[in-house]
Amino acid sequence: MSMTTLWERSRQVAVQAILGTAVRLFAEQGYERTTVAQIAREAGISQRSLFRYFGTKEDLVCGDQEALGELLKRTVEQQPAEMSAWDALRAGFEVILTANHPPERALELSRLIFDTPSLHARYIEKRLRWQAELVPVIRARLSTGPGRPAPDTQARAIVATVFACIDTATELWAGHDGRIDLADLYDQCLATVRDQG
Amino acid sequence: MSMTTLWERSRQVAVQAILGTAVRLFAEQGYERTTVAQIAREAGISQRSLFRYFGTKEDLVCGDQEALGELLKRTVEQQPAEMSAWDALRAGFEVILTANHPPERALELSRLIFDTPSLHARYIEKRLRWQAELVPVIRARLSTGPGRPAPDTQARAIVATVFACIDTATELWAGHDGRIDLADLYDQCLATVRDQG
DNA sequence: GCCTACGTGGCATTAACTGCCAGGAAGGCA
DNA sequence: TGCCTTCCTGGCAGTTAATGCCACGTAGGC
Incomplete structure (x- = not known):
């Protein structure tokens, strides 16, 4: 060595x-x-x-987010090309969940972040960087067509919404002390948003 | 006096x-x-x-967000009861747009916020507080039914998504030096998210 | 046994804040 | 007019996070 x-x-x-x-x-x-x-x-x-x-x-608490961001981006990139943007991001989210800390540690960290404004801000800042890096990846998966918004607009909107749902699900999950499955909560959030009516 | x-x-x-x-x-x-x-x-x-x-x-840049948050909440509350959660939030967004700074100043501030990571994070953190206050208001407008997620989950997901779209639209708007209408961008973002396919 | 590379600690410094206290301006009252 | 209360203001010292600089020690190559 x-x-x-x-x-x-x-x-x-x-x-x-x-x-x-x-x-x-x-x-x-x-x-x-x-x-x-x-x-x-x-x-x-x-x-x-x-x-x-x-x-x-702040990096003492949310420092290893960097590595997760890289993992997320690579995972989304590697999804089959025919998969929709939504499903590719969902697959990336799934991978992050399994690669994360042991659940009770993750719960503790999540609570710390959500309860401490300066930490929460820093966490969001890191998340924003992931978002920016994911936009070009998602743009490649869009169904184009006339009357649709610009691809950049579509990609940004989709990525921002997915992260909003991840954030919402995580907060609910921490509030319920982890008793509800995080992936289920995420699916419920996205279903609410995407269902008409 | x-x-x-x-x-x-x-x-x-x-x-x-x-x-x-x-x-x-x-x-x-x-x-x-x-x-x-x-x-x-x-x-x-x-x-x-x-x-x-x-x-x-940071309050020198995004300090008056507090007042806007109050205005937003009141506006959403006062929308007719039969209006959907999405439309009520859209109406609130519209009011904030007209009540905001003169456009050139708002553009300058937006660029400053989006170009400075720490400011962007703090800005979103303040917005998260609006979100929390809007959740109960939105919960009253949900179409209930079996097989749907809990009302709290639905309300949080909707509010978070709307803010994600506002944020995305504002960033695009600042990037285009305000040449594209902000409300149009918001509608495009939301249409992308809510349309199936 | 040198030499280089690299990690480490100590020191000084900057910048954002906060607590404390003294002083001054605005208005009420005798 | 003079006194008193109230509130705002500035100066000063101190805390905390964060950075630059330099000197020291140690591990590995020659």
Whole structure:
């Protein structure tokens, strides 16, 4: 193994240790009342190094969203070409669900995000970046025709709506303490929106 | 006139002066590169007072969203009872459009918001609060029936989708420098989402 | 045993905020 | 007119997140 791999490994260990400390402290005393200095102290590293691992305090909670965004985009791209935009996005959502944290951890994180305005904002910001990256992917799956809006408009509207439903479903799911299946909630949201009447 | 009114009046003058200075500086040199100290200096007040008028730097850009949220809620409530949830929300959106800033100012603000990730996120977060307030209003307009999702789920999904379309339309509108009608864009977004196929 | 690359900690600094306190202007009242 | 209350304002110090800089240590290649 090259030294790069060794460094990578110890880096992963450090990341997980910091993450565990941070989430524990956030759960114990709340996000706002926990300082970065405290996390660094209890994790046994300097504050300066903590900011090298996680660029911001908010990344301690929603940092691994980046990887999920990449996964989502790749999954949607790889769906069969004849699949509709809606179904391709639905398949991507499904993959993210299974690739996510263990459910009880995900529940804790979701509650933290929805209850903390600054975290919620940061989470939305990351989500917006996924949306922008998905628009060109979705544009390729649109049924064109006269009298339809511009493809860019269609793609943006569809992606934005899907994320709105994901967000709504996640919030409901967290509010019900995870007792209702998240995928079911998503399907209910989308059915409500797409059904006429 | 009581003294409260006098104070209210001079307060409004101060607010408008600060706002003008801030927006000008943001447009000239960007949001991130403009410090609160500079805005206060050019507006002729202390930094401390600026933070009393606007709780945060972000409120300088999307602070008056609060008032619009109230207006939106009242408008939707006052629509005739037989009007569908979608149409009632559409009517509310229409009213906000006419009550908004002069179009050129609104365009400038929209560009600033959509070009600055942190602002965009904060803007959406404020909007999420409107959403929460609209959900009970919308729930009263749902066509109930067996095999349908819970009313709360339906209402949340509809409201979230409408806001997603408003957001998408506004972004497209700002991207086209306001040359395309915002209401038309909104209708196109919603038609794309609601049409089957 | 050097040399380079890279991770780390300490230090100083910036920028957004917040708490505290002193002072000043507006209006009520004797 | 003079006093008192009320509210707004500015200055000052302090906290917290975040960044740049530099010096130190360590792991691997020659």
